[in-house]
Amino acid sequence: MDHHLPSEAPPSESPDRSTGPGNNAWPALDWESLRWENKVTSGPRHLTDAPFLPYKAALPPRIAGIQYRPAGEVIAAAEDAALAIRDFDHEFGSDVAPFSAILLRTESVSSSQLENVTANARSIGMAELGDDSKVNATLVVDNVAAMNAALAAADSLEIASVLDMHRALMRHADPGGAGQWRREPVWIGTSSASPIGADFVAPDAGRVPALMDDLMGYASRNNIQILTQAAIAHAQFETIHPFTDGNGRTGRALLHAMLRNKGLTRTVTVPVSAGLLNDVTGYHDALTAYREGNPDRIILLTAEATFRAIDNGRQLAQDIAAARGRWTNSITARRDAAAWKIAELLTRQPVVNAKLLEDRLGLAPATIWRQMQVLEESGAVKGFDKFKRGRHWRSDEILAALDGFAARSDTRSRN
Template identity: 80%
Template sequence: MTAEATWPKLTWETLQWETRIGSGPRYMTDTPYLPYKAAVPPSIADIYYAPPSEVATAAEDAALAIRDFDNEFGDDIAPFSAILLRTESVSSSQIENVTANARSIGMAELGDDSKRNATLVVDNVAAMNAALAAADSLEPAAILEMHSALMRHADPQAAGKWRTEPVWIGTSSASPIGADFVAPNASHVPDLIDDLMRYAARNDVQILTQAAIAHAQFETIHPFTDGNGRTGRALLQALLRNKGLTRAVTVPVSAGLLVDVRGYHDALTAYRDGNPDRIIMLTAEATFRAIDNGRQLASDIGAARDRWADTIKARRDAAAWKIADLLTRQPVINSKLLEQRLGLAPATIWRQMQVLEEAGVVKGFDKFKRGRHWRADEILVALDAFAERSGRRSRS
């Protein structure tokens, strides 16, 4: 297989949109059908593309940085893997303007559905978990599982199902006429996804380049009516795990992309015009930013845990220490969670939580009809600071 000097552009096909006036079983049409152009992405399963040396070097350097980060934190701070996956899910949701603070997300993790955005972020965590669980065997069914987890609350009827209708970006929500981008006809989606997963299964492409291109191709196919961006970024994480670049942690690449969301969308447009270099370079740059941010988060959480060690007055075998470890990855807890995760009896929970409250590790609060809860504010502050940094340019 020889390397291609260029990447194929997508082409277009003309389809007809039926216009309707009125509603109900009887309606009138003015111009019954209007033409619009829908994308026809190229098949990529067998394309081998060699990026320019600058892009290839950046992608390889970023891949090495991911491997180093995984080695650094994957074995040492096992709970940190859960926090990183959570931050990636939060950042991916932020790109779609779905935002929630760390405390609201913590409550949603315990089943509080009063804050819709927080619930959607928690569903994105489930989608990321589904992506990583399916990473050993990347098949179309795995993508459906990711989407099903993501959309289970937002759109349960469409969750985990390929779309059967047109989708488009820009202009009116009523029709694709004049849209900025119209995704491929729904009838093409299954074959396009099969082709994409064949590309993803290859082992002769530089890993970060492959992940960036697979992500861009997925966004071009737009196989669902909603949730394409978040599912596509979950797919990127699944690819990194599948290729062995990560073993234990999730590098929050979406947090790096948040610095320049418009640039991210422009890079996807460039990909569709036959230039994958911008999305590859942007993914590499986002990786470096995400790793810097992740290291700062690890430092903040580690510092909090060290402070707790100086203030908790309990025997070394007391359950308070296990609870403190749990708080570093789940900073809002209740009795039910502690029973499920640590197997603690109610009397033990109340006694140990009093120890942690006296040490200033947690604050207790009552949630209407949900009983007593506790939160570790230092961890919540660290998570919110991570989210705030995600929108800043910090690397030169």
């Protein structure tokens, strides 16, 4: 959990501890002593009398120019995972265009789950239609917007792109801080009162702009194995923790922007976060190891997560294809009827209303009601009325496929 409150004492000039060309070591982060304004009013005198309390904040190395070669088995795993991503992208990107949208959605769901923001597929579907009654579902939909912003900006990895991702992600949760670097300390730990004794205190806020410039310099290089580069950039981003909230989700969106920028993916989004959900403890341990000077663990974990995500994604594709196959046999409509266009839309938007169908497919209201009756009679959808929001329809088969993907991803629910 991140906490943030104002601090005293601006940072001194940040040293450049980047590794020179040809040096195979990865520098561990350093620490700097800062002071926290003491607001303790009860307890031992040594705590209540001190106007400031000291704490240590992270001082990450500059990485833009680092030359680093991982261990041989890590290189091999990253290359194998990259090939698997390319194959997956080719297989599903050329076959099922709607599947790219559903994969992006599943990645956003999984990335949110890593931050304990959970919602079922039906709630998310309603939030996509503007129903804001379920807070977590709205946050997941905002994560989808952040992912779309990340992929839209993939042609140019720039600071403005990262801010756009965060702005899309936090537009409802923190409109005042959305798209803005933090201006106060953040830390990970159990206390919300101060960073004293926290598990990890991110760099002083005054260092964030320069550290992010350096990170994007590293991300823009073209002489590093792609998956290795994306994993390291993600770990450095999480170490900098440039925002007051939403760092994990924005950092994983940046990872996907890098995969698209480097050409590893062209059409689909491999739900890497779903793979990371299988080993959340390992994910956090790998980030700690990175900060201690060992990037190999986060690279290897990202590769392993990729394989798990691809297996899960293939199962999701099979479940959706099975649903579409059943619809082919059950929908009694001419092949040129609008019912088939609606059915295709349902594979990536499993909850719909008349307005969505009119906006997306250009259908007249009378046509919508007639075609939805056909789909209801076939069992492809169920109609339901939402208070003050009118008639809605949902595909329980697609919703079940999406919830099944989420359940397979998150081993925490089974432990």
